[in-house]
Amino acid sequence: EEERATLPGLQLSDIGEGGREMPNEICQKDGIKYLYHDINTNKIAYQRWYFDASCLDREELQYASLLGSVLSENETANYSEEEIVNEIKTRLGGLGFFVNTYTNVKDDEKFDIFFGVYCSVLEDNIADSVELINEILTTTKVSKNRLKTTLMQMSSNLRNHIVRSGN
Numbered sequence: 001e002e003e004r005a006t007l008p009g010l011q012l013s014d015i016g017e018g019g020r021e022m023p024n025e026i027c028q029k030d031g032i033k034y035l036y037h038d039i040n041t042n043k044i045a046y047q048r049w050y051f052d053a054s055c056l057d058r059e060e061l062q063y064a065s066l067l068g069s070v071l072s073e074n075e076t077a078n079y080s081e082e083e084i085v086n087e088i089k090t091r092l093g094g095l096g097f098f099v100n101t102y103t104n105v106k107d108d109e110k111f112d113i114f115f116g117v118y119c120s121v122l123e124d125n126i127a128d129s130v131e132l133i134n135e136i137l138t139t140t141k142v143s144k145n146r147l148k149t150t151l152m153q154m155s156s157n158l159r160n161h162i163v164r165s166g167n
Contacts (some may be wrong), residue, residue, distance in 0.1 A: 044093065049133070051119040053099060056113070061099065065113050067095030070142055072152050079098050083145065084136070091128050093120035112166035 025036045056064055072088055072095055075081050081130040088095050096118050117137070121129040 043123045044122050045123045045129075047119045047121070047126075047129065049118075049119075050114040051116070053113040053115045061113065065099045066150075068099065068115070068141075069154065070147060071097050071136055071140055073150065074140050074142050074146050076134060076135050076141065081143075087132060089123070091125060091132055093122070095119050095133070 023038045025035055025038065027036050053061065054066055072084065073081065074084070076084055079087060098116045098118070099113070099117060101111045101113050104112050117133060119129055121134060
């Protein structure tokens with residue numbers, strides 16, 4: 001108890017009520033609308049790209065999720081499989097793809113489906129990240145061998161998850 005008393009601590013009154021306001025600015029460049037948050041991120045840009053996927057039916061939606069799993073592992077128009085992986089590792093801090101649903105802002109009984117891309121990159125390299133992500137999204141050539149390997153890895157990961165979660 002004596003040692004514990006020497007540790008610094010905060011009281012709820014030290015923090016204050018309410019959260020910190022997030023600065024939001026809707027911007028537009030080259031016909032593309034984006035949301036900008038003017039906050040300190042130590043010169044790292046965190047990008048999230050959202051593509052409307054509401055045109056996909058239920059069966060196609062599962063393939064959109066699979067597409068996200070293989071996009072950054074296959075050759076593109078300008079890079080081999082090894083080169084694209086190397087480019088991602090050297091030019092980006094992180095890259096991933098996802099499918100997600102969000103409650104519709106205008107009607108909370110509805111939801112919107114998006115195919116998304118997330119990326120972190122040094123602020124000075126934003127243009128490079130856009131170029132690389134565009135290359136991946138628009139020119140990836142999915143090989144049957146790579147697709148089979150990815151499906152086998154996903155299956156193995158799911159099996160391992162089930163074994164680890166035996167209950």
